[in-house]
Amino acid sequence: MFHRNSSDFHTRELGGFRLKIAMLLGIDKRDRIFGPEHLAQLRELGEVTLNEETGNPSEEQMRALIAGADVAITSWGCGALTERVLESAPNLQIVLHAAGTVKPIVTEALWQRGVRVANATEALGQGVAETALGFTIVSLKDMWRLSRETAAGGWGDGSRVREVYGLTVGVVGAGRAGSHYIKLLQQFDVRIVLYDPFVSEEQARKMGAQKLELEELLRESDVVSIHLPSLPETYHMFNAERLAMMKDDAVLINTARGSVIDEEALAAELRRGRLFACLDVTDPEPPQADHPFRTLPNVILTPHLAGAVNNGLRRIAKGVVNDLRAYLDGRPLRGEVLAEQMHLLA
Known part of the structure; x- marks a missing residue:
């Protein structure tokens, strides 16, 4: 034809x-x-x-x-x-x-x-990346906890506040959203590491990141931002074993798909108080009314708003x-x- x-x-x-x-x-x-x-x-x-x-x-x-x-x-x-x-x-x-x-x-x-x-996806990815950057800044600044304490009549000392400076930010997936997140991070004095099996070391360097294997990225990153599709290969990629590799006080951000995280394993890790999570997606959506993500103090849960809205x-x-x-x-x-x-x- x-x-x-x-x-x-x-x-x-x-x-x-x-x-x-x-x-x-x-x-x-x-x-x-x-x-x-x-x-x-x-x-x-x-x-x-x-x-x-x-x-x-x-x-x-x-x-x-x-x-x-x-x-x-x-x-x-x-x-x-x-x-x-x-x-x-x-x-x-x-x-x-x-x-x-x-x-x-x-x-x-x-x-x-x-x-x-x-x-x-490029337009949607920009919105997702901007949301991930917002989560990065606000979580490192400890604004969520300090805001709650201030609203309750307190005045936090800011001892847990961190700047987006001198830290390692891990990016998992360099598609439209992940690559734009890396681009936005170029404005900050941070080390950017990337896990993406479809990106070469040279391509990662051109983007402004260092390519690492996933386990190494988890061990070294102060912030881990997930930008993966929902595929059989990515299902529960963030399981109990890998979540345990993350640094104490690390921030985990998921603006991608809820299925990439084993939610029971993450809830168990969060109950230990080691990590802080910003989750824009869950599996399924919305989560049950009694889901621990709704009540744990070290979780920020938003209703899948990271992409283009309004x-x-x-x-x-x-x-x-x-x-x-x-x-x-x-x-x-x-x-x-x-x-x-x-x-x-x-």
């Missing part, structure tokens, strides 16, 4: 035809992610078909929306782009997923048709527009996902 490349779009423009862009996400999600300025930018690039229904689109709705489209924009709640859906869009060239993992929408039929796919969702829209422009210009896509990468994705 013949598939057009981006230069064909310019040919269509010159021939009086406009690029056809189908937004499959419902109006409720669309309005949360895309502002009027982003829709205007998309309309400058082509003819935009909008889903004016709320909720997740059915297969029949997707077939109708995507009919004749060159570009499809999906997001959370959009179903799989099956062969039946794709039959309506024989000219489809690219899917821009305004969300994280593309697993809910990608099918083998999509790859067989040569359709390119990009997601918004105004931060606009960053996703910006990334979608930028990747569409890059595609039309023949430039690399920031969020491109390849078929061979699917087994490594969250």
